[in-house]
Amino acid sequence: MNENERIKQEKNPLDVWEDLVRYSKSGFESIDPDDFLRMRWYGLYQQKPNDGHFMLRIKVPSGDLSTEQLRTVADVTRLYARGITDITTRQNFQFHWLTIQDVPDILNRFAQVGISASGACGDIPRNVTGCPVAGIDPNEVFDARPEAEIIHQMFLDNREYSDLPRKFKTTVAGCGQHCSQPEINDIGATAVRRIRANGEVEEGFQIRVGGGLSARPFFAKRLNMFVPKDRLPSVFHAIVTIFRDHGNRENRKAARLKFLVNEWGIERFEEEVRSRLDWRPDFADDWPEPRKNFRDHVGIHAQKQEGLSWIGATVLSGRLNDSQVYEAARIADEFGGGNIRTTNQQNLIFPDIPNARVEAAAKALEAAGLQVNVSPIRRAAVACTGNEFCNLALTETKRLIVEIVEHVEGAVAINEPIRINLNGCPNSCGQHHIGDIGLQGCLVKQGPGKPPVDGYDISLGGRLGADSKFVRPIRRKVPATEVKHAIANLLNGYVEQREDEDDFADFVDRHSDDELATLMRVTFAEGVPTPVPAGIPVEV
Numbered sequence: 001m002n003e004n005e006r007i008k009q010e011k012n013p014l015d016v017w018e019d020l021v022r023y024s025k026s027g028f029e030s031i032d033p034d035d036f037l038r039m040r041w042y043g044l045y046q047q048k049p050n051d052g053h054f055m056l057r058i059k060v061p062s063g064d065l066s067t068e069q070l071r072t073v074a075d076v077t078r079l080y081a082r083g084i085t086d087i088t089t090r091q092n093f094q095f096h097w098l099t100i101q102d103v104p105d106i107l108n109r110f111a112q113v114g115i116s117a118s119g120a121c122g123d124i125p126r127n128v129t130g131c132p133v134a135g136i137d138p139n140e141v142f143d144a145r146p147e148a149e150i151i152h153q154m155f156l157d158n159r160e161y162s163d164l165p166r167k168f169k170t171t172v173a174g175c176g177q178h179c180s181q182p183e184i185n186d187i188g189a190t191a192v193r194r195i196r197a198n199g200e201v202e203e204g205f206q207i208r209v210g211g212g213l214s215a216r217p218f219f220a221k222r223l224n225m226f227v228p229k230d231r232l233p234s235v236f237h238a239i240v241t242i243f244r245d246h247g248n249r250e251n252r253k254a255a256r257l258k259f260l261v262n263e264w265g266i267e268r269f270e271e272e273v274r275s276r277l278d279w280r281p282d283f284a285d286d287w288p289e290p291r292k293n294f295r296d297h298v299g300i301h302a303q304k305q306e307g308l309s310w311i312g313a314t315v316l317s318g319r320l321n322d323s324q325v326y327e328a329a330r331i332a333d334e335f336g337g338g339n340i341r342t343t344n345q346q347n348l349i350f351p352d353i354p355n356a357r358v359e360a361a362a363k364a365l366e367a368a369g370l371q372v373n374v375s376p377i378r379r380a381a382v383a384c385t386g387n388e389f390c391n392l393a394l395t396e397t398k399r400l401i402v403e404i405v406e407h408v409e410g411a412v413a414i415n416e417p418i419r420i421n422l423n424g425c426p427n428s429c430g431q432h433h434i435g436d437i438g439l440q441g442c443l444v445k446q447g448p449g450k451p452p453v454d455g456y457d458i459s460l461g462g463r464l465g466a467d468s469k470f471v472r473p474i475r476r477k478v479p480a481t482e483v484k485h486a487i488a489n490l491l492n493g494y495v496e497q498r499e500d501e502d503d504f505a506d507f508v509d510r511h512s513d514d515e516l517a518t519l520m521r522v523t524f525a526e527g528v529p530t531p532v533p534a535g536i537p538v539e540v
Contacts (some may be wrong), residue, residue: 005249006122007034013041013122014455024104028052031100033064041124041162043117047096048391054098055389057120058110058399061152062130062145062172063342063349065513066328069113070340074325076106086316087346089382089431090127091171092120096389120159125168125240126156129185131175132341132349133297138304141191142203144174147232153234161240166255168240169212172205174234179295181344181403183219183464184211184434185240186257192287196227202381204228206287209269210238210261213428217470218258219444221266223273225281238276242269289466292503294417296345298379299372300358303351309358310351313370316405317383318346318399318432326369335361347381375409376417383422384430386441393424400480407484412491418504420487421462434462436504437487438471444479454480458487460516469505475518486520486535 001009016038017453020452023031036046039054047053058073065073073093077085080097080102088094098106107117119125124229128148135143137415151172152502161168167214173180174191182188188208193201205227211220228233239257246253274281298312314497320328328348348370353361360373371378381404386397401422408420421435437460444455456478459471478486494507 002250002252004037004252008123008163010034011038012159012162013038013124014118014157014159016041020100021104022102024102034237035377035460038122040121041119042107043120046391047098047120047389049388050391053064053096054096054100054103055385056098056103056106056117057088057092058115058117058125058387059120059152060093060115060342061093061128062134062148063132064134064145065340065342066113067340069115069333070325070329070332072109072113072115074322074329076109077320077325078322080106082425083322085320085322086385087315087320087342087348089346089356089384089429091129091132091342091344092127093342094385098423119155119162121167123164123166123168124138124162125164125170126533126537128152128178129169129171129173129344130174131179133301133310133351134174135295135310136303136305136310136351137175138302139176140174140304141176141193142174144189144191144205145173147189147205147229148172150233151236154236154457161244161294163192164240164244165249167251168243168257170236176296177290177295178465179297179344179484181295181434181464182208182211183468184213184217184242184431185220186210186212187236188220189227189232189236192226192285194285205232206284207239209266210256210258212256213431213433214256215253215426215435216258217427217428218262219230219468220258221261222284223266223270224284225274226284227269227281231279231281234277234279235281240420241276242272245290291466292505294380295464296347296379296417297343298320298345298347298374300362302355305352307355309354309355311353311358311362311365311372312343312348313348313350313365313372314379315347315370316378316381317401319398324368324370327364328370331361331364331368345380347379352500375405376415377408377412377420378405380417380419380436381405382420382430382435384424390424392427393441395424395456395480397422397424397430397441400454400483404484404487408488408491411488412495414491414495416503418491419462422456431472432459432462434464435471436460436462436508437490438462439483442477444477456480456483458483458520460490461505463505467505472513474513475520475522478520478522482522486522489521490516490519501533
C-alpha cells in the first residue's frame with residue numbers, strides 16, 4: 001500500500017472539514033501532515049514553498065457562472081488572494097496566497113452562491129467540464145448542460161466515489177466540435193443523434209474512456225454503445241466503480257484509468273461496463289469525428305437565439321486581476337443576461353448580448369484588458385501555473401507565455417490559429433502534448449560552475465479530432481530566452497514554405513525532425529537532472 005492509500009484508509013478525506021475549521025483557529029503549525037493530503041478533497045494544495053500559504057481551486061461545472069457567482073470570485077480574489085486569480089484548463093478558478101485562518105470563510109462565501117470546492121482536487125471525480133457556448137451555439141447537437149449538472153450532483157460529496165485510485169476527469173458536452181476535449185478525459189460524453197427504426201430522431205451520447213495526458217499520454221477509446229440521455233448517469237456510475245474496484249492502488253504513476261483501459265483492452269472494459277448496467281445499450285453508429293477544427297469560440301458569434309450574439313474574450317495566460325473580474329461581471333450584467341462562461345482555453349465567453357450592443361460591449365471588454373479581436377497566436381495560447389506557485393513546476397510560465405505571444409505577433413504574419421501550449425513540468429496541466437507547439441519545462445546548463453536556467457523542450461504537431469496525434473519532440477533543452485525566437489523562426493519558415501492546401505499540422509507531418517529543428521535556428525543545449533524535491537508527491 002502506498003502512502004496516499006494509507007492516509008485515505010485511515011480517514012476519508014471528505015471528513016477533514018471539521019479539522020479545517022479547527023486548524024483555522026489553531027494555526028498552520030498545528031496541521032497534521034496527513035491532513036495536507038486530505039485537504040485536496042476540498043480544493044486545497046500547499047503553495048510553494050510550503051510555508052503557510054495555500055492554493056484553492058473551485059469547481060465550475062460546464063464553466064457556467066452567474067454574475068453573482070463571478071462577483072464572489074472577485075471578492076475572494078481581492079480580499080484573500082492578493083488580487084489575482086487564474087482560469088484553468090478545466091474551466092475552474094484557482095486562487096493563491098490563502099491562509100488556513102481564512103479558508104472556512106472563503107469556502108462559506110462560495111457555498112452561499114452555490115459554488116463548491118469539494119472534489120476540485122484529490123482522488124475523486126473532478127470538475128465536470130462542458131461546452132462554454134452550450135444552449136446558444138446554433139450548431140450544437142443539443143444543450144447538454146442538464147446532463148452535465150446531473151453528473152456533477154451525482155459525484156458531489158458522494159462517498160461512493162470519494163476514494164478512487166487517482167484523480168478522475170470527465171466531460172459532458174453537446175458541442176459538435178468536441179471543444180471539451182473528450183479525447184483526453186477519463187470519461188468523455190459527446191452528444192450524438194441517431195435515427196430509430198420508426199424514423200424518429202433520438203438524442204444521446206457517445207462515450208470515450210481512458211484518456212489523459214501527464215508524463216504518459218493516452219487518447220480515450222470509444223465504447224461501442226449509444227447512451228440515451230436518461231441513461232447517462234448509470235454508465236458514468238459503472239465506469240467510475242470499475243476504476244474504483246480495479247484501478248492500481250500500489251503504483252500511483254500507473255493508477256489513472258487510462259492504464260487500466262490499456263491493460264485490459266477496450267473490449268474487456270466494455271464488457272465489464274455492460275455487466276454493471278441493468279439495461280442493454282444498443283451498439284454505436286458510425287458518427288463522424290471533427291477534423292482540423294479550432295475549438296476556442298473566441299470572437300463575436302451569432303447565437304441560435306435571434307438578435308443575440310456571444311463574445312469570446314481572450315485572457316492571455318489565464319490570469320485575471322480582481323478589477324478585471326469585477327468588470328467582467330459588470331459587463332455581463334449591463335450588456336448580457338447576467339451569465340458568463342469560462343473555457344478550457346483559459347478565456348471568457350459573454351452570452352446573450354443584443355446585436356445592437358455588441359460593438360459597445362466589445363469596446364468595454366477591450367478597455368478591461370479582455371481582448372476580442374486578437375491574433376490567431378494570442379487566442380490559442382495556454383499556460384500552466386508554473387514555478388511561481390506550483391511545487392512540481394521547474395520553470396516560470398505565466399510571464400513567458402505573454403513574452404512569447406507578443407514577440408511572435410510582431411515577428412510573424414500569419415492568419416491561421418496556432419495553439420501554443422506551455423507547461424512548466426511533464427505533468428501537462430498546460431496540455432503541451434496536444435498543442436501545435438508544445439513546450440515542456442526543463443533546466444538547462446549554462447556551463448561549468450554556473451547555475452542552470454529555465455529551458456523548454458519544443459515539440460510539434462499535436463492535435464485532437466479524427467486525426468488525433470500527440471506532439472513529437474523536435475528541440476530539447478532550449479533556454480527560455482530563446483524559445484520565442486525559435487517559434488518565430490519556425491512559423492516564418494512555415495509561411496514561406498507551405499504548400500497551397502497546407503495547414504501547420506500538415507506542414508509538420510511532411511517534414512522531418514531535423515528539417516523542423518533547422519527552421520528554428522536555435523542552439524541545442526544539454527539539460528541537467530531535475531529531481532522533484534523530497535517529500536513532494538508527483539501529482540496534480
